[in-house]
Amino acid sequence: MLINLIDKVFLSNGYESVEFDHGYDKLSARLYKPSDTENKAEFYLLVESEEASSERADQLLSKWADELYSILRQNPAVDRVFAKNCTMIICWPEIAITSRQIFQIEEDRYNFKKNVISYSAAELTDLLVKDIDFTLAQINDLIGAGDGRYFQQFKAKSAELENYYSLLLKIFIKIPFVTYVHDPKRLFDLDSSLVSRLSVDERALYDFTLNLDDDLSDQELMMQFLGRIR
Missing domain, CATH: 3.40.1350 (Trna Endonuclease; Chain: A, domain 1)
Incomplete structure (x- = not known):
């Protein structure tokens, strides 16, 4: 039983x-x-x-x-x-x-x-x-x-x-x-798993975004982004 x-x-x-x-x-x-x-x-x-x-x-x-x-x-x-x-x-x-x-x-x-x-x-x-x-x-x-x-x-x-x-x-x-x-111990690193699937250009944009200052204004953020793609 x-x-x-x-x-x-x-x-x-x-x-x-x-x-x-x-x-x-x-x-x-x-x-x-x-x-x-x-x-x-x-x-x-x-x-x-x-x-x-x-x-x-x-x-x-x-x-x-x-x-x-x-x-x-x-x-x-x-x-x-x-x-x-x-x-x-x-x-x-x-x-x-x-x-x-x-x-x-x-x-x-x-x-x-x-x-x-x-x-x-x-x-x-x-x-x-x-x-x-x-x-x-x-x-x-x-x-x-x-x-x-x-x-x-x-x-x-x-x-x-x-x-x-x-x-x-x-x-x-x-x-x-x-x-x-x-x-x-049984959970995989989701962040590493996603990053490993990025293309070269996507990985470069990902790294650029991570390195931005959190205190940037919208205008400063846009200027940095435009400077990156020139």
Whole structure:
């Protein structure tokens, strides 16, 4: 189940699990709150059904979500921030939920903001093989692997690919605190790249412009430019 992997994402990135009972058969639900040492205010409720189906997805929206909210409001581990700042992350096999259901769930803002991570068995298996703690640094390393080649491959064949990369991108999109950090070592020098493509005349004009005094008036600037082309 994807919920076991996402559990690592929370526990490795400044969140701790809150114990609670809900009594629903075959439904895994885990609440995460920021660790005391973290400057965060978000709560997250992670849910997944051990017997996921389209019918149970409907039940989650029509009944369980509201009841879970009421149960958690009574938990002594949550504070007033929970009421307005808790996101429900729903892990669901893509064969057991329709696009229409995902839209209905994510458009429903009652009690929780809701994000659905739908996944295939191939995606989950491929990501589990990585066997990491899923810290933000490790997740970023996986996304940035291949110096951007993997992302380009995904863009070109996104409808065909079902691997760890496509599932990681869903995690980035659906879990707000999972963000991509640009690695300066992987960025090329844009200025040098552009200058190297200039013609000889264009390069001369570029150098002339860089050497102009910033305090020149418009008239002085025009005189210098005219003097250059005579």
